[in-house]
Amino acid sequence: MILRDFGMAKNLMGERVHSSVAEYVTHLQNVKDKDYVDIRWPVQVMVANIINETLFGYRYAYDNCQPFMDYVQDTKKLFENLAESKGMLLGMFLPILTRLPVTEWYTCRRFKQSVNKLKEYIIDNVERVLEAYDVEDEPTCFVHAYR
Template identity: 40%
Template sequence: MATGNGGVIFSEGENWREQRRTAIHIMRGKNVMEAQVKASMDEFMKHLDSIKDKSSVDFRWPIQILVANVINEVLFGYHFRFDDCKRLMDYADTLTAQIEAVRKSVLVQLAMQFPWIARLPEIGWLAVGQHRKSSSRLLEHVRSDVRRCEKSFSDSGEPACFVHAYMQRMPKNDFLTW
């Protein structure tokens, strides 16, 4: 579940401070959030209007898609259509199951405090090993989005998303890594 000291999520110390500084710098002055929320709300309302039977509407997925679309637009420059979001639903279900499994496990909590527990036979597998497969699926989802952004990246143009802005800064700062 843990990786080396790198990237935006898995960094510590000075590396973390530089990652945070860069993220704040990228997001500062970008008054795009309001427009993205409005655009996602418009799509959300169109989706609700398209529902034939409004007597019992399950809002779980439409609201998750609404929120995910704002986040995805900022981070990766794309959004999910309400009628084509299986990938998002799979990710959300895996994330929910992972969080629940970690939350319920005393061994996971102990391994976070005492990392050496992960190296113990059987106990280490129960504390960390059994969660690696779903953690890998979650990370692969994000890596796939980053690879997609890499293909559309141009270092000379205005960044279209957070990943593009981050990529522009990577060559100038050794702390910025994937």
């Protein structure tokens, strides 16, 4: 029921996808240097706009999406660091290492700052959406619905 209310019904979700793709195409048409077009970020913004509209009720402008770009880069860096961490791998196989004073840092604590930064992005978005929400109004996104 709730998924359908916020755009997961076939028609509503299709409209959101269509609208996001239309914004994407408009953005590409407005690119001045057509010989060199980096579509990586615009594609990510297009997909993020569909997700953000459902979760938070807003979209990013293609020329004003630095917080999202930072979030993506931070997430990528965290996963790269996790993949390279032998301590994290050991901590997964021997969970006791995550509770010992010296090995705790190598197995999990050194990643907490990165994880907290990612969580802060989500918390900031939720708080921003809730500030503008009037409980008398109909919920327009997941954050409003689960307030």
